[in-house]
Amino acid sequence: MHFIVLLGVPGAGKGTQARRLSATLALPHISSGDLFRENLKQGTRIGHEAQKYLSRGELVPDEITIEMIEERLGRLDGAEGAILDGYPRTARQADALENMAGGIVRAAVHVEVPIERLVERMSGRRVCREQGHVYHIVHNPPSEQGICDVDDSELYQREDDKPETVRHRLRVYEERTAPLIDYYRERGVLVSVNGDQPIEAVTEKILSSLEQVATR
Ligand code: ADP
Ligand code: AMP
Numbered sequence: 001m002h003f004i005v006l007l008g009v010p011g012a013g014k015g016t017q018a019r020r021l022s023a024t025l026a027l028p029h030i031s032s033g034d035l036f037r038e039n040l041k042q043g044t045r046i047g048h049e050a051q052k053y054l055s056r057g058e059l060v061p062d063e064i065t066i067e068m069i070e071e072r073l074g075r076l077d078g079a080e081g082a083i084l085d086g087y088p089r090t091a092r093q094a095d096a097l098e099n100m101a102g103g104i105v106r107a108a109v110h111v112e113v114p115i116e117r118l119v120e121r122m123s124g125r126r127v128c129r130e131q132g133h134v135y136h137i138v139h140n141p142p143s144e145q146g147i148c149d150v151d152d153s154e155l156y157q158r159e160d161d162k163p164e165t166v167r168h169r170l171r172v173y174e175e176r177t178a179p180l181i182d183y184y185r186e187r188g189v190l191v192s193v194n195g196d197q198p199i200e201a202v203t204e205k206i207l208s209s210l211e212q213v214a215t216r
Pocket of ligand 2: 010032033034036053054055057058059060061065085086087088089090093160169
């Protein structure tokens, strides 16, 4: 199994790019945030355990997160790998991924966006109830306001996209997740892409960077 890991601050565009890459590269998109939100909606044990962390913008403890991801990666239905969005977010999660039998991280793509863009990105983010499709009221609006283009479900604003929670999530990112940039640089699989350009341009840049990693 080979993985493409997307790194970057909350709101950098990881989910948006992961979905697009998933379609182009024919690899499943696995988002830990989406999986937690799905567990919350379904009222599972993991959902109950994760709830308070999500609403406060804290990381869910590693044991719970690793358990959930390993379970998901255990049923890839024959896919050769996956695009991971939002996982790993700690060194321990990265080690768990590295130690997974048969798994290798082919590339870690750091989507870089200046911090001053992020509150605007996250306050304009809207997500669909049914499948978590992501929009932005200005930069990537749905054709009909408040309705998902793909599955017609209602769009909502994430509770953790409030400015206070966003600021906290950025602090958590700096402390716990930013060190993974060096982690993957040391392993020779890091690529950095400017995420502060139109969505299509970011995707193009990621795809060409992935080709370079493949030939390194
Ligand atoms: P992440 O998964 O990194 O938290 P998202 O993919 O959910 O980020 O993107 C955050 C918000 O920014 C969403 O509303 C999305 O539509 C918007 N967005 C994503 N990429 C861009 C971009 N290149 N330019 C402008 N807005 C973007
Ligand atoms: P995201 O959708 O990636 O912005 O994630 C939303 C929330 O889910 C985060 O603020 C965390 O509370 C939780 N979460 C998602 N991925 C992880 C992870 N890899 N480790 C710990 N918590 C996570």
